[in-house]
Amino acid sequence: MIGQVASGGRTEKPMLKAGNAYHKYRVKRNCWPKVRGMAMNPVEHFHGGGSHRHIGHASTISRGSPPGKKMGLIAARRTGRL
Numbered sequence: 360m361i362g363q364v365a366s367g368g369r370t371e372k373p374m375l376k377a378g379n380a381y382h383k384y385r386v387k388r389n390c391w392p393k394v395r396g397m398a399m400n401p402v403e404h405f406h407g408g409g410s411h412r413h414i415g416h417a418s419t420i421s422r423g424s425p426p427g428k429k430m431g432l433i434a435a436r437r438t439g440r441l
Contacts, residue, residue: 396430397412397413397414404430405428406418406430414431418430418431418432418438419431419432419435419438420432420434421434
């Protein structure tokens with residue numbers, strides 16, 4: 360085999376700017392930027408709202424919950440700090 364594979368190591372190059380990440384994910388899929396639920400309004404997410412950064416209720420949820428309600432720690436075996 361002679362030579363190198365084209366664009367080898369391209370994924371190791373850092374993005375450096377948010378605009379580069381924007382153009383990369385714009386052509387692929389709508390998964391960027393990722394906004395946290397706590398940063399949203401209460402009409403947009405269960406963890407949204409409040410005057411400071413907190414969820415406001417227990418973040419554990421049962422496994423049998425309906426879709427759309429499963430936010431946070433799904434079927435957690437333990438809660439709180441370790």
